[in-house]
Structure formats: structure tokens, C-alpha cells
Amino acid sequence: MSALLPVEEAQARLLALRAPLGRETVALADAHGRYLAADVLAERDQPAAPLSAMDGYAIRFDDLPGPWTVTGEVAAGSAPDRAVGAGEAQRIFTGAVVPPGADTVIVQEDVAREGDRLTLTGDGPDSRGRHIRARAADFAAGDALLAAGSRLTPGAIATAAMSGAGALSVAIRPRVAILTTGDELVAPGRAPGPGQIPDSNGVMLAAMLAGEAAAPVQPRHIRDDRATLAKILKELARSHDVIVTVGGASVGDHDHVRGALGDAGGRLDFWRIAMKPGKPLIAGTLGDAILLGLPGNPSSAFVTATLFLLPLVRHLAGARAPLPPVQRAPLAAPLDAGGTRRDYLRARVERGVLTPLVGQESGRTLPLAAANALLIRDIGAPARDAGDAADYIAIA
Ligand SMILES: Nc1nc2c(c(=O)[nH]1)N[C@H]1C(S)=C(S)[C@@H](COP(=O)(O)OP(=O)(O)OC[C@H]3O[C@@H](n4cnc5c(N)ncnc54)[C@H](O)[C@@H]3O)O[C@H]1N2
Ligand code: MOO
Numbered sequence: 001m002s003a004l005l006p007v008e009e010a011q012a013r014l015l016a017l018r019a020p021l022g023r024e025t026v027a028l029a030d031a032h033g034r035y036l037a038a039d040v041l042a043e044r045d046q047p048a049a050p051l052s053a054m055d056g057y058a059i060r061f062d063d064l065p066g067p068w069t070v071t072g073e074v075a076a077g078s079a080p081d082r083a084v085g086a087g088e089a090q091r092i093f094t095g096a097v098v099p100p101g102a103d104t105v106i107v108q109e110d111v112a113r114e115g116d117r118l119t120l121t122g123d124g125p126d127s128r129g130r131h132i133r134a135r136a137a138d139f140a141a142g143d144a145l146l147a148a149g150s151r152l153t154p155g156a157i158a159t160a161a162m163s164g165a166g167a168l169s170v171a172i173r174p175r176v177a178i179l180t181t182g183d184e185l186v187a188p189g190r191a192p193g194p195g196q197i198p199d200s201n202g203v204m205l206a207a208m209l210a211g212e213a214a215a216p217v218q219p220r221h222i223r224d225d226r227a228t229l230a231k232i233l234k235e236l237a238r239s240h241d242v243i244v245t246v247g248g249a250s251v252g253d254h255d256h257v258r259g260a261l262g263d264a265g266g267r268l269d270f271w272r273i274a275m276k277p278g279k280p281l282i283a284g285t286l287g288d289a290i291l292l293g294l295p296g297n298p299s300s301a302f303v304t305a306t307l308f309l310l311p312l313v314r315h316l317a318g319a320r321a322p323l324p325p326v327q328r329a330p331l332a333a334p335l336d337a338g339g340t341r342r343d344y345l346r347a348r349v350e351r352g353v354l355t356p357l358v359g360q361e362s363g364r365t366l367p368l369a370a371a372n373a374l375l376i377r378d379i380g381a382p383a384r385d386a387g388d389a390a391d392y393i394a395i396a
Contacts, residue, residue, distance in 0.1 A: 004274035007307065007342055011323060013270055014283050014308055015315045017290050021172040021241065023318075028161055031152045034170040034213050035318035040146040043164030045136040050098040054131040057089040057111060057118060058102035061128035066111075068118040074099055089118050098132055105131035139163065149320025151213075171213075171318025174241040178205050178219040181229065181247040181257070182296060185221055200365055201246040201294075201301045208305050211396060213317035224248065226256040230263035237264070237289040241316055244309055247296030249280040257282055257293040266291060274379060276341040277362035278304040297362035303344045303374060306395060324393045326376065329354045331390050338381035347375035347392060354390055371395060 005013075023037035052058065059068060068089035074080045080099035084090055089106075090099050098105070110122030125131065139145060145163055146156050152168070160168055185199040186192050202219030209217050222228055229248075236243045248255040249271075258268060266286030271293075273281050277300035282293030292309055294301045306324060314322035332355040345356040346367040356375050357367045376391040384390065 004272050004279065004341065005270050007273060007275050010270055010273050010281070010283070011308065011311060014290070014292070014312055015322065017269065017283070017285055018241075018288075018316065020318045021174060021316050023169050024172050025167050025169055027167050028157050028165065031157055031160075031168050031170060032154065033211070034152050034168075034173070035314070035320075036146055036148050036150055036152065037169040037171050037318055039144055039148050040160050040163060040165060040168065042139045042141050042143045042145055045140050046138040046162050047133050047135060050135050051133045052092045052094055052096050052098055052105045052131060053133050054105055054107045055093050056105050056107040056109075056131065058084055058092045058098050059089045059104055059106055060084060060086065060102060061104040061125065061130075063087055064104075064120070064124055066118060066120045070113065070116045070118050072099070103128050103132070107131065147320070149318060151319065171316075173213050173215045174313055174316040175215045175239065176209055176217050176242045176244060176313060177236045177240040178202055178209075178217055179229075179232065179236070179243065179245045180219060180221045181224060181245055182221075183224050183254070185247075187221070200298055201296065204298070204302065204368075205244060205246065205294075205305055205309070208302075208310060209313065212310055212313050213319075214313045224254040224256060226260050226263065229256050229260035233260055233266070233286055233291065234264045237266075237286040237291075240289050242309075242312060243286070243289055243291045244305075245282075245291070245293045246301050247294075249282050249293045249295045251280075255280075257291075258284075261286060261291055261293075273304075274341045275303070275307075276339070276343050278307070278344070279341060281308060283308075295362075298365045299346065299360075299362040299368060302368050306374065306393065307344070326391050326393060328389050328391055330387050331355075331384055333386050335375075335377065335384045335388075335390065337383040338377045338379055340379060342379050343375075343377040344393075345375040345377060346371035347373045349373040349392060349394070354392055 071088045073091035074096045075093050076095035084099050084101035104125050112121045180202040184196050188198045206217050206219050245257050248257045268284040271282045280295045281304050284291045294304045311322040332353045347356045359367045373392040
């Protein structure tokens with residue numbers, strides 16, 4: 001029996017199978033969750049001119065404590081048509097350009113106005129420049145705002161829009177096929193016959209991918225038949241970047257994924273990882289497609305998808321840092337020593353403290369619904385007490 005591959009080595013080998021996909025230009029409205037293929041540089045100063053941050057009056061700080069003569073008005077979206085001279089004020093609104101000559105805005109709550117005459121009734125501004133957003137305070141033209149390989153979050157999209165962009169260069173989304181295998185599976189919602197169970201992995205994996213920069217995926221199911229599997233793998237490889245199979249990864253007489261990959265003309269890269277759950281994970285190539293064979297047990301499929309499938313999709317989709325970040329938190333309770341495979345225990349992190357959930361058998365789905373973290377216990381790790389630190393990965 002060949003040695004089990006360490007997780008990090010398997011992740012590195014998987015990501016090395018193929019470079020990120022090419023690039024395309026997408027409108028900002030379609031950019032959410034995509035990865036930038038190039039740095040975003042500001043095309044303009046923001047703000048491009050000093051703007052008022054409040055509704056009130058633009059004045060010269062040196063003229064305090066007033067009174068002033070109101071000589072004009074400037075609203076957001078228009079340019080001031082005259083300067084503010086000594087003893088003068090102009091009515092101004094939030095977001096409007098501060099007229100030349102003025103250096104301070106006084107809020108309307110602090111003044112009284114009668115006709116053109118304005119007098120101070122409150123404390124007034126305490127410093128020159130008060131309530132003014134300086135030119136280029138957010139960023140200046142030419143500033144590097146967003147880095148290639150970073151994910152386009154709503155905040156990043158807002159920044160790109162403000163910088164002058166209407167569309168962005170991003171990596172192409174991988175096309176992923178999900179293929180669940182097994183004679184025992186029925187579609188969710190159908191009544192299972194004797195010995196049958198609902199296919200929970202297909203919809204779970206589709207949901208996991210829906211949060212990623214993958215093209216939309218419709219899971220497909222086939223029975224345990226090696227020849228049919230080989231035929232379908234061959235077909236899928238022509239039009240997909242990644243084929244994910246679930247189940248049939250182990251050593252049973254009906255576990256056909258490795259055999260079918262070979263029959264279809266593909267190449268096995270690795271099989272079996274030093275992790276629990278998830279040991280029988282398969283990776284290989286078939287034409288230009290990458291085949292990832294996840295184990296069928298629900299928790300095994302979830303954990304291997306978190307550690308291998310999602311990073312692969314992110315890598316192909318142009319992510320600079322595709323692996324889930326490892327965080328650290330104290331344990332709520334003692335934890336037994338680690339074994340011969342690295343454990344990824346379904347756990348909850350709450351108020352900064354980690355608790356492994358009851359029921360770590362890989363056939364269960366209920367702990368997957370409760371978990372918000374995978375607690376990492378290394379091979380041969382010593383037993384730990386409550387309060388000792390442990391590594392974990394946050395999961396959605
Ligand atoms: N003799 C050995 N038996 C097993 C080994 C081993 O090393 N020697 N490894 C075990 C481990 S670890 C795992 S994990 C499983 C993986 O098995 P397979 O990937 O071959 O998966 P199946 O046998 O097809 O199914 C396992 C289990 O999961 C259920 N399943 C499968 N697909 C789905 C789905 N889409 N939705 C919900 N549940 C699914 C299936 O009914 C089985 O109960 O092998 C061990 N065996
Ligand atoms: O490694 Mo299997 O994934 O224990 O259940």
C-alpha cells in the first residue's frame with residue numbers, strides 16, 4: 001500500500017496541474033466574486049475637487065465669528081459660479097464643490113439666516129477645513145487601488161467604479177461538472193426505495209460552487225457502471241475545465257472512478273491523502289480537464305471540497321491566494337491526541353472559542369449544518385487542554 005500524501009503536497013500538486021484560465025472583460029455589474037487579471041489604477045482623483053461634507057454655508061475661517069452676507073448657492077452636481085470673498089458666505093449642500101475662497105463649512109444648525117444676513121448662533125467650526133472633504137483625500141489618479149489576483153468584493157467594486165472604471169479585466173470562470181455516482185442515490189425530494197438514500201452531495205457541492213467564481217453548475221447523477229462513467233467522463237472533459245465526481249473513490253467492487261478515468265484515456269496524478277475524513281481523494285487529468293474524485297461520505301465530500309475543489313476553482317479563476325486561510329483560537333474543552341491522518345473536525349467557533357461537534361463520523365450530514373469551522377488536528381498532535389490554542393478553517 002502506497003503512503004498517504006500529506007494535504008499540503010496534494011494541494012500543491014493539484015494546483016500545478018493547470019495554470020489560471022485566460023482573461024475577459026466584464027461589466028462591474030457582473031464582476032462580483034471574480035478575480036482581477038490586472039491591477040486597478042485610479043483614472044481620476046477622488047474627490048476631484050474639495051467637497052462639502054455637510055449642509056450649511058461655505059465661509060472663510062478667518063471671518064469667524066461672522067456675521068456674513070450670503071452671496072450665492074452651490075448644490076451637489078453643479079460647479080460654483082463665483083468665489084467667496086471677505087465677509088461672504090455661500091449656501092452649500094452635502095457633496096457640493098466648495099467655492100474658491102472658502103476654506104470651511106459651517107453647519108446650518110449653528111447659524112440663523114434672515115434674507116442675505118447670516119449670524120452665528122451655535123459653536124461654529126473649531127478648525128480651518130472643517131466639514132470639507134479635501135481633493136484626492138480618498139485616492140489620486142494613478143494610485144494602485146486593487147491588486148491582480150484579488151477578489152472583487154462589493155467594496156472593491158465600489159472602489160473600481162469611483163476610480164473611473166466601468167468594466168474590469170478578470171480571469172475566465174472555470175466550467176465545472178458535478179457527477180454523483182451510486183445506485184443507492186435518488187434525487188432530493190424523491191421517496192427512496194429499499195436501501196436507497198437521497199443524493200445530498202450533488203446539491204451541497206453546487207451550493208458550495210455557487211459562492212465561487214465558477215460558471216453555474218447543474219449536478220448530474222449516474223449509476224455505478226464503469227463503462228458508462230468512462231463514456232460520460234470523456235464527454236464532459238471536452239466542455240469542462242474541472243470534473244468533480246462524488247463517490248466510487250475507494251476500494252469497493254463498485255468504486256469505478258479511477259478505473260473509468262484510465263478507460264477514458266486519462267491520467268491519475270494522485271490518490272489517497274493523509275486526512276480524515278477524505279482519505280480516498282482522487283486527482284488526475286483527462287485531456288485539458290482536471291478530474292477530482294471526492295469520497296462519497298457527506299462529510300468527506302464536504303471537507304475535500306473545502307480543501308481541494310474550492311481552491312482549484314479559485315486558482316483557475318485567477319485567485320492569488322486560493323487556499324482557505326488557517327486561523328487560531330483557544331479550545332473550549334480538552335482534545336484527544338491526533339492519529340495517523342490529519343483530522344478536520346466539524347466544529348463551531350463562537351466568541352473566539354472552538355468546540356468540536358458531537359458526531360464526527362463521515363457519513364453524517366447534520367454536523368455539517370451546525371459547523372462553522374473545521375478544527376485541524378495534526379498527525380500525532382499531543383492531547384490538549386481547554387484553553388490551549390488550535391488551528392481551524394472558517395467555513396460558510
Ligand atoms: N475496505 C475499505 N473500505 C473503505 C475505505 C478503505 O480504505 N477500505 N475507505 C473508507 C473511506 S475513508 C471512505 S471516505 C469511503 C469513501 O467511499 P467512496 O468514495 O468509494 O464512496 P461510496 O462508497 O460510493 O459512498 C460512501 C458513502 O457515501 C454515501 N454517498 C455516496 N454518494 C453520495 C451522495 N451523492 N449523497 C449522499 N451520500 C452519498 C454512500 O451511500 C455511502 O454510504 O469508503 C470507505 N470504505
Ligand atoms: O476518510 Mo473517510 O473520508 O473517513 O470517511
